[in-house]
Amino acid sequence: MYELGVVYRNITRTDAATADALASLGSATVHEAMGRVGLLKPYMRPIYAGAQVSGTAVTVLLHPGDNWMMHVVAEQIRPGDIVVAAITAECTDGYFGDLLATSFIARGARALVIDAGVRDVKTLTEMRFPVWSKAISSKGTIKATIGSVNIPVVCAGMLVTPGDVVVADDDGVVCVPRALAAKTLQAAQAREANEGAKRDQLAQGVLGLDMYKMREPLAAAGLKYID
């Protein structure tokens, strides 16, 4: 399915205000706001706890054991981007380390999402450059085969199109298509606006059963209480 050997220099990014505003809502709320789709597989984990970011996707397709295109994608990064890296086959090699991170940061990247491995994680943690990956591995890569930059890619089971918004935190990584970003932001904000009042009630001991009026539908579904 992939077009190989091409670099698209002009992509249409989601507008920055929308892309930026999604970070604070978090991946779980954004995923709900989209109708429970858009989530990358949960094997994608952050290299350190606590990072929470959003940004516009710049994509790169790499071959197993070959990180040559990482240098090509670096040039296409603009401030506010998150690099999304897909591999043409399963691989856990360490495609990315502190030198590439230095370059990505200089270009304005906020994070890397890679369906493979990463290394130098101690230094990356000190640099506070967040990476969500499938593995951590010292295993290095070669620079022999070309892939592509800024084509739609499948990363950890999810289609990511250049310019989409990526939202990532300790719970996982969500991709929001550009066309849905504004609507998703509104829906996510609406969800969250609601949560403060609910949290207060629950903290006072009100049960979800009552707050959400679940007792009747549960009985209708046949739930029986036995003393």
Added chain:
Amino acid sequence: MYELGVVYRNITRTDAATADALASLGSATVHEAMGRVGLLKPYMRPIYAGAQVSGTAVTVLLHPGDNWMMHVVAEQIRPGDIVVAAITAECTDGYFGDLLATSFIARGARALVIDAGVRDVKTLTEMRFPVWSKAISSKGTIKATIGSVNIPVVCAGMLVTPGDVVVADDDGVVCVPRALAAKTLQAAQAREANEGAKRDQLAQGVLGLDMYKMREPLAAAGLKYID
């Protein structure tokens, strides 16, 4: 990323002659002919050995544990189609059994490719209806939530667009985009035309080292022989 709750009735299928001709070439040759992309993850396995098919993709997106849309996609099948089923999250439930297979066959389907589980595999084997799946499981599903039919889906890590060609055999499943189908067929046929002569030579004891003229590049790469 997915558009939920829609059924596209009109899709543009790859022309039948091209789609049909790819079967006999097999998934490995077709995958090579595409430049080594297009392969679904190798965890997709046939429920019985020996089936080798190609056909045009009709896609369905389902939710975990819910096979309602299987009945919706059945209506969209035309003779020569292969149904490609994706799930919005990991699931190994048995979405498909002999009743649905009876319906699919009546509509002209050649196979099912599903990134989840299948059941009644003994009967499906007797019926010779091939399925490539991630799992085999007795676990049944409910019919409660709608997905979509004939939208682009990610199945076992690969993007499949309705109308693409699917080639499946004991080695795995490859997706050939419609736009590349004719060119891929040519390239695959060219590859294969070549193989008979090579096979004869190798059978007579000629080494690949000599037939492919590898001795020089291997020496140039530094390979040393030690007695």
Added chain:
Amino acid sequence: MYELGVVYRNITRTDAATADALASLGSATVHEAMGRVGLLKPYMRPIYAGAQVSGTAVTVLLHPGDNWMMHVVAEQIRPGDIVVAAITAECTDGYFGDLLATSFIARGARALVIDAGVRDVKTLTEMRFPVWSKAISSKGTIKATIGSVNIPVVCAGMLVTPGDVVVADDDGVVCVPRALAAKTLQAAQAREANEGAKRDQLAQGVLGLDMYKMREPLAAAGLKYID
């Protein structure tokens, strides 16, 4: 949770007529008839295709790498039983081979279900003694530590109590509690009685959408057709 070092000689088996009648219905139908519970995890696979059995469970708890209790459970087998073997921790060793199978057959066992490995599978296949297991492995075991026989065990994620009915085929393994066996048999037979007529209709091209009257609820759920 397990009582160690005990062998219960007297267990109450499900009556033979009920236990035997469940085989022909198959694991998928029986699992549906129970309300979609009772299934062992789908990693449990038969060592050869086509076996379909049911029988009363005799259980054995073993330690990792130790098959001593297999000889103890052999004595407790009565004709019509299926041995269900659980291990106190994950293990893929080959606990069972052709000698033990010879002994089990002599005692009247119909099958073995083991949450570990098995070996001599070529000979077991020739003997037509079916085994559902997590792994196949030449790795042998020692005889050093005692476990228990005929206590309730968790096998591949499911609680199996001695005397329950086990139904196993190419789709997987289901455990039917003794108290529910008769009711489950009725429900499963009712399900199956229904299927012939449905199959005929589907074979003639009637759609499940119409046969199951799904068009209205799908529309109510919001499904949209796009031409």
Added chain:
Amino acid sequence: MYELGVVYRNITRTDAATADALASLGSATVHEAMGRVGLLKPYMRPIYAGAQVSGTAVTVLLHPGDNWMMHVVAEQIRPGDIVVAAITAECTDGYFGDLLATSFIARGARALVIDAGVRDVKTLTEMRFPVWSKAISSKGTIKATIGSVNIPVVCAGMLVTPGDVVVADDDGVVCVPRALAAKTLQAAQAREANEGAKRDQLAQGVLGLDMYKMREPLAAAGLKYID
């Protein structure tokens, strides 16, 4: 095996003094004191390091992708309880987040043990509400199908009966049946009383070989030293 659609309101909990005293001994010592049984599978991991708790089990059985019963179990929590959640099939969805945690805490729960996924882990970590789970995932759940509360469940391969004691820390999760809790506490305390003296000796360079008098049995087992 599971009784569906029931909530048992009255369960017999292990007495609080015993249940509480097990926490400081830790899962490894308690597991040893029980004869090396009772451990949930080691894929169960804490969402943050350092939590060490014990409490009485309140159980809930859920369906894949459906957390409706989480609200039902909340009402059955009493101070000192740990909620143990099992799913009828494999699932990694995020069943539990900060709102439910707020409710659980208000009811007096000490922890959640769930054989599926959890989300809002950053907030849960800040709230210091410990969760042991199989996965972390933003993926939300629906509220459509009823399960049960306070029936015996299999969680991560172990049978947990309501009222049992759960002991959880960085090493894993152990279930102590109510009937064995007092005896296990004694055995665990006896084990631990022993350890201080041993640690001192080992710290001074005494070898386990000598302290445990292993040299003779090792020689008897055939161990040979080669210079």
Added chain:
Amino acid sequence: MYELGVVYRNITRTDAATADALASLGSATVHEAMGRVGLLKPYMRPIYAGAQVSGTAVTVLLHPGDNWMMHVVAEQIRPGDIVVAAITAECTDGYFGDLLATSFIARGARALVIDAGVRDVKTLTEMRFPVWSKAISSKGTIKATIGSVNIPVVCAGMLVTPGDVVVADDDGVVCVPRALAAKTLQAAQAREANEGAKRDQLAQGVLGLDMYKMREPLAAAGLKYID
């Protein structure tokens, strides 16, 4: 640990009579005869059921996604050899298909054991060339980087030295070091000589408990029977 870029042309093979005689004993008996070591990990599975072979190991070390050295090892094959292929990192690509098999057969190879993927399995099955592998995959490989031939390699967790004996069947793959081959053959034959008489007794209903005189040691270990 690996010496890269070398081909050892002269290796000392286990004598043919010993290497050949081990096949009929099977991997399980040979593994027992060695003291329960030497087994490759059980994820190594045959591409078709029923093959049972032994032969002398010729080894090859390859890089992920690169099968160049397969052509180099072909030249080093002598009649009676089994090629053992290790990869420097995890990979499931299809390194080997029917053309290479044709060449290997022409050189006298009996089988391939590869810690990666294989393809053309339908044709290989028709050719009756057995392969034990970790995966089946259409995914092709490149020819860009050199590895080594006939160095000691770790394949599926086991060290294999050129000239060792490999025994493979439906139960798995065992490596017998050259220095232990004669002794292992004797021990395996002795084990097997024993089995016929045991099988007869067990078939007549004699219990292993009595035949192996286990009742006393079981009682000594504390086993209790409860009526």
Added chain:
Amino acid sequence: MYELGVVYRNITRTDAATADALASLGSATVHEAMGRVGLLKPYMRPIYAGAQVSGTAVTVLLHPGDNWMMHVVAEQIRPGDIVVAAITAECTDGYFGDLLATSFIARGARALVIDAGVRDVKTLTEMRFPVWSKAISSKGTIKATIGSVNIPVVCAGMLVTPGDVVVADDDGVVCVPRALAAKTLQAAQAREANEGAKRDQLAQGVLGLDMYKMREPLAAAGLKYID
């Protein structure tokens, strides 16, 4: 392949200056310096973040569920050693806890690398004794079967010979054969000497494309830019 029941007391360790100097270079740089071999599989993870060590390997071969030989290897530890533990089959049990760590520290060990489980990780973290393992598990082990000490072992897919250097950090674990240690140290130091200048340039926004002069070879390989 393994010699069982032996303890080699005299091994030739890599000289301390070389072994010690490798720590600060880290596993990724050392792995590159060796030509991208020597890495243990990436499932080996540290029990806490931030440890970075090197030392000379003392090896131990254990059986599944049996840690008897841990006490035997303790006696063979000299200051500066790292214990490398292999198991004869897959196992996740907790072979090692705070008492053994106390003993290992008293003997001068710097770390443990074990292809199985570990427990007491909270205490080990407080003691700052680093362990790289495949699992964390409360599951205890018995002391019944002898293995070996200071024989070559395969640990997490890599051959480790006693006296080799082990380098371990957050990125993984690398084994450097004794004969290659000095040369590897030089190569690794040369690599690192280079990195400071590169990092400065990249931080200033110079692209790797230019710094490494990749534009030409990328164009030669066919890469196309599309506006």
